[in-house]
Amino acid sequence: xxxxxxxxxxxxxxxxxxxxxxxxxxxxxxxxxxxxxxxxxxxxxxxxxxxxxxxxxxxxxxxxxxxxxxxxxxxxxxxxxxxxxxxxxxxxxxxxxxxxxxxxxxxxxxxxxxxxxxxxxxxxxxxxxxxxxxxxxxxxxxxxxxxxxxxxxxxxxxxxxxxxxxxxxxxxxxxxxxxxxxxxxxxxxxxxxxxxxxxxxxxxxxxxxxxxxxxxxxxxxxxxxxxxxxxxxxxxxxxxxxxxxxxxxxxxxxxxxxxxxxxxxxxxxxxxxxxxxxxxxxxxxxxxxxxxxxxxxxxxxxxxxxxxxxxxxxxxxxxxxxxxxxxxxxxxxxxxxxxxxxxxxxxxxxxxxxxxxxxxxxxxxxxxxxxxxxxxxxxxxxxxxxxxxxxxxxxxxxxxxxxxxxxxxxxxxxxxxxxxxxxxxxxxxxxxxxxxxxxxxxxxxxxxxxxxxxxxxxxxxx
Amino acid sequence: xxxxxxxxxxxxxxxxxxxxxxxxxxxxxxxxxxxxxxxxxxxxxxxxxxxxxxxxxxxxxxxxxxxxxxxxxxxxxxxxxxxxxxxxxxxxxxxxxxxxxxxxxxxxxxxxxxxxxxxxxxxxxxxxxxxxxxxxxxxxxxxxxxxxxxxxxxxxxxxxxxxxxxxxxxxxxxxxxxxxxxxxxxxxxxxxxxxxxxxxxxxxxxxxxxxxxxxxxxxxxxxxxx
Numbered sequence: 165x166x167x168x169x170x171x172x173x174x175x176x177x178x179x180x181x182x183x184x185x186x187x188x189x190x191x192x193x194x195x196x197x198x199x200x201x202x203x204x205x206x207x208x209x210x211x212x213x214x215x216x217x218x219x220x221x222x223x224x225x226x227x228x229x230x231x232x233x234x235x236x237x238x239x240x241x242x243x244x245x246x247x248x249x250x251x252x253x254x255x256x257x258x259x260x261x262x263x264x265x266x267x268x269x270x271x272x273x274x275x276x277x278x279x280x281x282x283x284x285x286x287x288x289x290x291x292x293x294x295x296x297x298x299x300x301x302x303x304x305x306x307x308x309x310x311x312x313x314x315x316x317x318x319x320x321x322x323x324x325x326x327x328x329x330x331x332x333x334x335x336x337x338x339x340x341x342x343x344x345x346x347x348x349x350x351x352x353x354x355x356x357x358x359x360x361x362x363x364x365x366x367x368x369x370x371x372x373x374x375x376x377x378x379x380x381x382x383x384x385x386x387x388x389x390x391x392x393x394x395x396x397x398x399x400x401x402x403x404x405x406x407x408x409x410x411x412x413x414x415x416x417x418x419x420x421x422x423x424x425x426x427x428x429x430x431x432x433x434x435x436x437x438x439x440x441x442x443x444x445x446x447x448x449x450x451x452x453x454x455x456x457x458x459x460x461x462x463x464x465x466x467x468x469x470x471x472x473x474x475x476x477x478x479x480x481x482x483x484x485x486x487x488x489x490x491x492x493x494x495x496x497x498x499x500x501x502x503x504x505x506x507x508x509x510x511x512x513x514x515x516x517x518x519x520x521x522x523x524x525x526x527x528x529x530x531x532x533x534x535x536x537x538x539x540x541x542x543x544x545x546x547x548x549x550x551x552x553x554x555x556x557x558x559x560x561x562x563x564x565x566x567x568x569x570x571x572x573x574x575x576x577x578x579x580x581x582x583x584x585x586x587x588x589x590x591x592x593x594x595x596x597x598x599x600x601x602x603x604x605x606x607x608x609x610x611x612x613x614x615x616x617x618x619x620x621x622x623x624x625x626x
Numbered sequence: 627x628x629x630x631x632x633x634x635x636x637x638x639x640x641x642x643x644x645x646x647x648x649x650x651x652x653x654x655x656x657x658x659x660x661x662x663x664x665x666x667x668x669x670x671x672x673x674x675x676x677x678x679x680x681x682x683x684x685x686x687x688x689x690x691x692x693x694x695x696x697x698x699x700x701x702x703x704x705x706x707x708x709x710x711x712x713x714x715x716x717x718x719x720x721x722x723x724x725x726x727x728x729x730x731x732x733x734x735x736x737x738x739x740x741x742x743x744x745x746x747x748x749x750x751x752x753x754x755x756x757x758x759x760x761x762x763x764x765x766x767x768x769x770x771x772x773x774x775x776x777x778x779x780x781x782x783x784x785x786x787x788x789x790x791x792x793x794x795x796x797x798x799x800x801x802x803x804x805x806x807x808x809x810x811x812x813x814x815x816x817x818x819x820x821x822x823x824x825x826x827x828x829x830x831x832x833x834x835x836x837x838x839x840x841x842x843x844x845x846x847x848x849x850x851x852x
Contacts, residue, residue, distance in 0.1 A: 415707055415728040415729050416637050416640060416729075418728075418729040419640045419644075419728050420637075420639040420640050421643075421729075422643075422729050422730075423640070423644050423646065423647045423732045426647050426731065426732045427647050427650055454729060457729075472711075474711055476816055477844070482812075486812040490811070490812070490813060508845050517813060
């Protein structure tokens with residue numbers, strides 16, 4: 165039998181959503197990183213260019229003044245629109261306006277380059293902050309002019325930009341996830357239709373079909389689903405027809421046999437002894453045959469799914485007592501919870517009677533006869549238990565006894581020829597149809613014997 | 627003159643076997659293999675009880691039942707192959723008084739027939755003249771009048787009405803009615819009662835959908851409203 169794997173560990177919808185989220189996150193991160201890098205480069209270049217212009221201007225002033233003036237005075241005369249720290253190298257030492265911005269504030273590589281007569285600029289970190297240093301050698305005055313510009317404000321700007329870009333990426337990823345969720349829901353909506361239809365089919369509405377709709381991608385699914393449903397319906401209807409055909413075919417000869425044997429029974433006294441014995445055997449087996457045919461038909465109707473509950477309002481306690489009384493020659497005591505005395509339930513009377521009759525028959529055949537039937541309220545339901553004093557049902561057979569034509573290993577050992585092994589299977593079917601369950605356990609009072617229990621859900625009606 | 631039973635059954639072997647069994651009970655049996663045959667026989671010589679198999683070639687059992695009902699209130703027993711609701715209710719709606727599911731024991735059939743025959747006779751036991759609004763029941767004459775006009779009831783419908791009318795206001799459960807009218811115990815089919823009450827209502831109620839005389843008591847049964 166083919167079994168097609170439809171799911172992995174994560175649901176289809178979760179996977180689509182996740183893929184969308186990851187995709188969105190990757191894309192937006194890439195975009196953010198590029199944006200950030202470009203912006204940073206742009207801002208820095210801009211700042212460097214404007215700083216360079218200012219520094220050249222100042223260098224010209226230094227060139228004019230240096231030969232005549234004290235370096236410190238020259239420094240004081242310079243304009244500093246960008247807040248740069250000017251430093252003059254007069255051939256011996258570096259003179260700055262403040263002690264922090266002297267020789268040590270300039271990177272060595274820059275100093276070396278400028279001192280040998282090469283203008284240079286350099287970005288570097290000074291005391292934990294980004295700075296730009298520009299140095300211009302002034303050959304005519306035999307000095308060099310340096311300026312250190314803080315880039316920290318740019319760093320702040322870039323940091324703020326970075327934070328907003330990360331935020332934007334996360335929002336984009338979330339939006340991606342939302343889009344994925346929505347898209348997967350849209351994409352999977354037709355599958356919801358499939359599952360609803362399949363469910364309807366499974367609960368017996370065999371004429372369930374899917375609407376093909378306009379979507380060219382979904383039409384094949386709908387078409388194959390409908391083909392399957394049709395095949396299933398045909399098959400089940402064929403089975404149901406077969407059951408009804410068998411019903412008619414078997415019932416007619418049985419009818420003739422039953423009527424003829426009754427006529428013979430009326431003449432029984434006039435028969436020789438041997439013929440009487442044969443007749444008695446026939447009478448017994450006609451009954452058995454009749455029961456077998458009826459059980460088979462009943463169970464084939466379950467298989468064909470053509471079984472319907474015929475619900476009516478039933479006094480449950482009265483029904484059980486009547487059924488027990490009707491089914492047993494010996495008086496089997498029925499124990500009853502007081503609050504159940506007046507309970508009226510919606511039930512199929514015939515089926516409940518069959519269930520109790522079959523359980524009592526079973527107890528009679530394999531448990532030496534039922535010796536107690538009890539009825540009690542459990543939660544939302546009613547529990548009906550039939551107890552016997554037989555050998556009980558071994559643990560490993562407790563599921564199996566409700567299967568068809570299975571009388572359990574104990575029954576096999578006893579070699580009983582009574583019964584056809586459909587009784588308990590029918591009990592299970594009838595009880596399931598009522599939405600209840602059935603099982604067998606050991607007796608609760610510690611004695612040896614079986615306790616067959618059915619539990620029926622109860623909707624009270626007064 | 628012995629009781630005459632008309633047995634309509636297309637399966638020759640079943641028909642013969644049933645005839646033998648019923649004759650053992652002391653009844654005279656007329657056989658009919660088709661619906662047409664059955665109607666012809668019934669015209670020529672009305673029976674006391676009619677036994678009809680639903681599955682017949684030509685006109686089916688339901689139709690035979692309806693045709694007989696047009697002219698006669700003779701007790702009719704339907705024989706169905708299955709006890710599914712459709713066949714049973716359709717048979718009862720067509721006018722059958724009771725039904726049996728194949729294969730049945732002839733003893734069971736005899737018991738049913740006896741119950742139907744007994745019922746037809748006991749309904750003539752005298753009771754006082756009863757009146758409920760526009761409804762008038764005269765059990766001795768087997769007559770029911772609504773607004774002074776005769777209402778035609780089958781014997782079973784009449785019996786249901788009289789049973790309820792003898793204790794007006796008392797609620798009768800399906801089981802009690804099954805026992806008193808059909809002779810079934812607790813396990814009779816409640817649909818017999820339901821369909822007969824429905825049929826009865828179409829005849830004695832001004833508005834069968836909102837009955838004023840024969841009313842349902844939810845969860846309990848039926849009663850005749852005083």
